[in-house]
Amino acid sequence: MVSSGNNYKDKVSQLISWGHWFSFFNIIAAMLLGTRYIVHSEWPASLLGQLYLLFSWVGHFGFLVFGFYILILFPASFLIPSQRLMRLFAVLVATTGLTALLLDTHAYETLDLHLSPLVWDLLLSGERTELNARWQYLFITVPVIFLLQLVLSEWLWRKLRKLTRKHVGVPIATVFGICFISSHLMYIWADANLYRPITVQRSNFPLSYPMTAKSFMEKHGLLDREEYTERLNAQGIETSEQLRYPLEKMAFDDPGTGKNLLIVMIDGLRSDMVEAETMPYLSAFASQNIDFENHYSSSNDNTAGIFGLFYGLPSSYINSARSSNARPLLVSTLEQRGYHFGLFGGDNLRQDPIYSDAIFNGLPVEEMTTTDQDAEVVDSWASWLKAQNSEKPWFSYIELTSVQNFEEGGDYSPKFEPSLGSSNISGQNTNLILKNSYRNAAYFIDEQLIRIFDQLVNRQLMDDTIVIITANHGTEFNETGSNSWGANSNYSQYQLKVPMVIHWPGSVSSVSDRLTSHLDVAPTLMESLFNTTTPSSSYSSGNSLFSPSAKRRWILAGNEKDIVMIQPQSTTVIDKYGNYLVYDQDYKRMDSAKPKLSTLMQAMHEMKRFYRAEQ
Incomplete structure (x- = not known):
């Protein structure tokens, strides 16, 4: 009985140590994929904004991957007795996670949205569009990711003793922890001071929810809410994208009717x-x-x-x-x-x-x-x-x-x-x-x-x-x-x-x-x-209201936060994060209804068509 207990403890200890290294290399893989978000996003104009980008890139992906390890792989190390079965399970989890991250980077590059119920519905809709076809090609990489994870799993298991003797776990964890905490402290300051080079990065990465403390600061006299609101409204004007309106030079047949x-x-x-x-x-x-x-x-x-x-x-x-x-x-x-x-x-x-x-x-x-x-x-x-x-x-x-x-x-x-x-x-x-x-x-x-x-x-x-x-x-x-x-x-x-x-x-x-x-x-x-x-x-x-063209399928409404597509039989409301609700003519929820990918793409394109292209 004593021997059995020691064997179990040793196996669990080995799996936990292996899991740490397996998570570390997956953090590196996630960070490399995360560079696609950085390339597609606006580059910070200030050194402080660039420093925040570095801290949040390292800290966020480190926390994200390690969080999945703590929630999934760490408990599984106690529940799955076979080390081969446990490593296969970890490989499947890592493959799923990196595939989801790869899909999210593509959604961000094409729609400026992270994976959400709307994006998943569009991905699985079966509607034949160019965007959907490109997304489906991404699934070809799944076997490649799976094989790479198998190789990594086996290599780490063979090199586990050598890696354990290096005693670098604490310094690595310290670096990730400092980056994570620093990025959130910097965002608290930037949010209270409306420092745009940092606040504009709020939604760059998936599952990113930077910490704010406006209520706490207001309670302790560190923030004037009215002044903050005035500065926020002014900043919305100053930092908005440049308008290209009209898109081409106007031409006229004559001076018009003169009415x-x-x-x-x-x-x-x-x-x-x-x-x-x-x-x-x-x-x-x-x-x-x-x-x-x-x-x-x-x-x-x-x-x-x-x-x-x-x-x-x-x-x-x-x-x-x-x-x-x-x-x-x-x-x-x-x-x-x-x-x-x-x-x-x-x-x-x-x-x-x-x-x-x-x-x-x-x-x-x-x-x-x-x-x-x-x-x-x-x-x-x-x-x-x-x-x-x-x-x-x-x-x-x-x-x-x-x-x-x-x-x-x-x-x-x-x-x-x-x-x-x-x-x-x-x-x-x-x-x-x-x-x-x-x-x-x-x-x-x-x-x-x-x-x-x-x-x-x-x-x-x-x-x-x-x-x-x-x-x-x-x-x-x-x-x-x-x-x-x-x-x-x-x-x-x-x-x-x-x-x-x-x-x-x-x-x-x-x-x-x-x-x-x-x-x-x-x-x-x-x-x-x-x-x-x-x-x-x-x-x-x-x-033109007098245009003889056929009836349109939808019209646009909304505000700065929501896109609203009004159709003859329904109204679809989409927020800036890609979450959507569909209502019938009486504005009752239609739980099973989903917007068409082609229609959504047209609407989202219309919301950005008049912005000036970057030089």
């Missing part, structure tokens, strides 16, 4: 409010002009929705546009054609950086009126309109905010009861009360639209003016049952689907149910107002 252009932006108005009871005038106006009933904003957020409308680009380009001081091509062309500019809206029009730093930056605006009262906004616009010289065309932008701010009430009489401010509303359904107040605000806006069009009719401008009525995003009243209210909380149709009614002189009334987007507005105006001959793909991610 006036009026865009009325109704903040927070969802598309189902355009009906006879809530907005009778807009409903009638839509039936007499061009109504796109299946139209979506480019985002559920105010800034990104407006950005998409003017630029025709997804919201992932917002910071780049602001950093590059690149005005929308549409606005620049209006200026070049000699249009007079009149901007009218609330404080948001002057304070929101999307207007001041991007869309209307540096424009010779004749008048900019900012008031939170929509009736006063329309009054100011009417006065400006009277002063316009009919010999020169004008562009006017009116932003109306009563619908967005419906909970604040207004000086208009409610129509739908019960609503906020009404008496005896206790016990009533909160959803009904809020929605009625929202509809009251929409009804009030409808009356302001009457005043706007009366001015155009009275001045006989309808035949010379293009009018676009739309919204930046919609508003939800928990229709999805997910406790979502207002906007910027999910990507359901209640928060994304908005009106798009266009009065185009000389056109016949029509109703379109094809999938359209805010990204389509800029190409529509560039082609039909300014007669550009440059293809829309050179300056936009959308298509």
Whole structure:
């Protein structure tokens, strides 16, 4: 019994010692594969950033491989009595790990994503694409990796005594430990100080979660959260990628039609409010002009929705546009054609950086009126309109905010009861009360639209003016049952689907149910107002609303964190890490649904197509 016990202890001791060396050489192999991440990633601009890269490269892969050893191989050394069987098991584990790492490096090089449920689904989808074919070729290396691991396993077992006598285990472990701890301490400092050469490396390596300590530092007075947030927002602009917009020089057949252009932006108005009871005038106006009933904003957020409308680009380009001081091509062309500019809206029009730093930056605006009262906004616009010289065309932008701010009430009489401010509303359904107040605000806006069009009719401008009525995003009243209210909380149709009614002189009334987007507005105006001959793909991610092309399979929405692909029967939300969720038309999870690889690749390509290529 004593002999048996000693033999078991000796075998386990040998396997543990062998396992340490086996892990060490696999750490070296993982580090060599990890150089593919370094080559594909942005090279740090500072010496400190390069030092962090070295520490994190050594420390992360050392910790990653040794962690798998501790979790898998170390316990197995006690459970598998045969050393040959144990070594075969270790070889299988190492082969699997290095194969997964090889696949991850390829995913990172091609998609800028690490292995995730989305990437695995794409890999195993069976869909025939060039990318999928290349991935499948990687599996050819599996037998090679397996054979190399077998050779390494046998060599280490034969040289185990000689390697053990060298007593270098502690120094090697110390080097890896120092690198690991140093990289996390450096990242804590960099994260608190927004030191980009280090923080930009956060997701370079797989399963990398650098340590942060902002809450701890704020608690002990070492960090001012407000100042940190301000610096973070500023850095997002300064360090964004450079925009290449448009992709080629614009060409025009002629100076364009010379029609006036009026865009009325109704903040927070969802598309189902355009009906006879809530907005009778807009409903009638839509039936007499061009109504796109299946139209979506480019985002559920105010800034990104407006950005998409003017630029025709997804919201992932917002910071780049602001950093590059690149005005929308549409606005620049209006200026070049000699249009007079009149901007009218609330404080948001002057304070929101999307207007001041991007869309209307540096424009010779004749008048900019900012008031939170929509009736006063329309009054100011009417006065400006009277002063316009009919010999020169004008562009006017009116932003109306009563619908967005419906909970604040207004000086208009409610129509739908019960609503906020009404008496005896206790016990009533909160959803009904809020929605009625929202509809009251929409009804009030409808009356302001009457005043706007009366001015155009009275001045006989309808035949010379293009009018676009739309919204930046919609508003939800928990229709999805997910406790979502207002906007910027999910990507359901209640928060994304908005009106798009266009009065185009000389056109016949029509109703379109094809999938359209805010990204389509800029190409529509560039082609039909300014007669550009440059293809829309050179300056936009959308298509002309008047294009006779077939119905599209998907449109893009989202924000800086999420890519949203809206399709006729589903909505797919993909975060920046490659995790995805698929929803049906009612925004209910579709657990078994998966996006097509070809569709996903097109969408991800569109999010990067307008970045300036590195020289």
